[in-house]
Amino acid sequence: MKPNFDLKGKIALVTGATHGLGMAMTKALAHQGATLVINGHTPSKMEAAIKDYASEGISVHSYLFDVSDAIAVDKAISKIEAEIGDITILVNNAGMIQRVPALEMDPEDFRKVIDIDLVSPFIVSQRVAKTMVKNGQGKIINICSMMSELGRDTVSAYAAAKGGLKMLTRNLATEWAKYNIQVNGIGPGYFATEQTAPIRVDGHPFNDFILNRTPAGRWGNPDDLGGAVVFLASSASDFVNGQIIYVDGGILATLGKPAGE
Numbered sequence: 001m002k003p004n005f006d007l008k009g010k011i012a013l014v015t016g017a018t019h020g021l022g023m024a025m026t027k028a029l030a031h032q033g034a035t036l037v038i039n040g041h042t043p044s045k046m047e048a049a050i051k052d053y054a055s056e057g058i059s060v061h062s063y064l065f066d067v068s069d070a071i072a073v074d075k076a077i078s079k080i081e082a083e084i085g086d087i088t089i090l091v092n093n094a095g096m097i098q099r100v101p102a103l104e105m106d107p108e109d110f111r112k113v114i115d116i117d118l119v120s121p122f123i124v125s126q127r128v129a130k131t132m133v134k135n136g137q138g139k140i141i142n143i144c145s146m147m148s149e150l151g152r153d154t155v156s157a158y159a160a161a162k163g164g165l166k167m168l169t170r171n172l173a174t175e176w177a178k179y180n181i182q183v184n185g186i187g188p189g190y191f192a193t194e195q196t197a198p199i200r201v202d203g204h205p206f207n208d209f210i211l212n213r214t215p216a217g218r219w220g221n222p223d224d225l226g227g228a229v230v231f232l233a234s235s236a237s238d239f240v241n242g243q244i245i246y247v248d249g250g251i252l253a254t255l256g257k258p259a260g261e
């Protein structure tokens, strides 16, 4: 039987999809025929995003809500279900990072990162899964990170959250497999987006470090995630559950090499 990557008739919600990786994954899902619902929490960014999608002939349904607010999430998902239909694919992409040495990190800032990057995917997944359980099908895709596997100076809260998100993925996969819901993750390597703009400057030691550390020798382009998200959203991955697919140009496969070699 031919693997089926077609997403016609599917409704996908991508959180934090006004730009960056969320936008690229939304476009990939739309190109496979899915109906797209995008979330954001900044009205001006949402307006600009809708124009960007339209310029590529993609029409999206947009909903502004804060993914960390369980009441707002419940209201928004109920509204989406009434206005668009039941969500069959959820991509938990919204996230944030703080780059602060652990000795200087304010515990409240640590808590905020955990709230957005770990608790929020739980909140949105739980609400969306209630309907997926009734329908007997669903795909949930959590956007993890290299920091789901590795540590690095200054990103203690982010690494704790993204490591936790990997384990949340495995746990929800375990609990919800019986309802025909697959919960998987994508772990992007280092990608050229707003989030990495401060460390992706020519001549910045971190920029040189990443180019040298990545076997592919380049930063990821957001479009590099399209194949993985379509696979995990489609029936081609129906027996894949609790996995994280790392899309990282080979970083996790290697110890790296000395600069200049």
Ligand SMILES: NC(=O)c1ccc[n+]([C@@H]2O[C@H](COP(=O)([O-])OP(=O)(O)OC[C@H]3O[C@@H](n4cnc5c(N)ncnc54)[C@H](O)[C@@H]3O)[C@@H](O)[C@H]2O)c1
Pocket (backbone or CB within 6 Å): 015, 016, 017, 018, 019, 020, 021, 022, 039, 040, 041, 042, 065, 066, 067, 068, 093, 094, 095, 096, 116, 143, 144, 145, 146, 187, 188, 189, 190, 191, 192, 193, 194, 195, 196
């Ligand atoms: N850029 C990278 O190299 C990289 C690598 C690995 C993982 N990631 C992860 O991929 C995801 C997207 O990354 P990006 O680089 O596009 O980041 P980004 O910072 O450019 O975008 C994050 C999005 O999340 C949204 N968001 C944040 N808090 C929110 C909230 N409370 N409610 C609703 N939306 C909220 C933002 O508005 C934004 O649209 C994040 O989870 C990030 O941690 C990024």
Ligand SMILES: O=C(O)[C@H](O)[C@@H](O)[C@H](O)[C@H](O)CO
Pocket (backbone or CB within 6 Å): 097, 099, 144, 145, 146, 147, 152, 155, 158, 187, 188, 189, 190, 191, 195, 196, 199
């Ligand atoms: O400061 C950092 O190290 C980066 O911003 C990361 O954490 C990446 O964005 C990404 O998540 C890696 O996979």
